[in-house]
Amino acid sequence: MKVLHVINSLHTGGAEQLLVSTLPLMEKHHVDVDLLLLNGERTPFYQKLEKESNIQITSLGKSFYNPLYIIKLIPYLNKYDLIHVHLFPAMYFVALAKLLSFSKTKLVFTEHSTSNKRLQNRMYFPFERLIYSLYTSVICISESVRKTLLDKFYNDEGKYQVIENGINLENIARAVASSRSEFNFTDQDKLICMVAGFRKRKITTQ
DSSP: OOEEEEEEESSHHHHHHHHHHHHHHHHTTTTTEEEEEEEEEOHHHHHHHHHHHHOOOEEEBSSOTTHHHHHHHHHHHTTTTTTESSTHHHHHHHHHHHHHOOOOOOEEEEEEOSOGGGGGGGGGGGHHHHHHHHHHEESSSHHHHHHHHHHOOOOOOGEEEEOOOOOOOHHHHHOOOOOOOOOOOOOOOOOOOOOOOGGGGOOOOO
């Protein structure tokens, strides 16, 4: 099976980090996987993935919101058995390319956000419902994400599956602790680490 992951770019972000971490593991387990970017800027994440794997990375251009990407995506629908999409606007462009091409390629989308602003606007609801309907499966990074989508769309619960983001424990095992003195801390200081943004949408509610 040939799998293509599609994402806006490899700029710094949680979804981007997930791909940089997991795609080499997929390759290691002999999954035939490639990556397609809307914006192919050579970011640190791009360079890291390129250095640590043989994943084929291609891009459609140097922007995010180019409607011509819909047409450019159509040939990819015929090259892969499964296309896994991350983030907006990539989710729109891939879904519309499938709609226009009548492709039978299965689409999977991972919803990475617990606060989808488009779902909060009633004007977008019919279009959002159409876009999500074109995906065979929607992966939710938390139960809160799944609940939000089910509350909005009222359709097949089996379509929405929760797969929480994981971490590579080998990286932690290999990590070398930094000296507290480098950061002007003492052994008596209590340190708290927040591995996320201090933003409202990062708060998960049940």
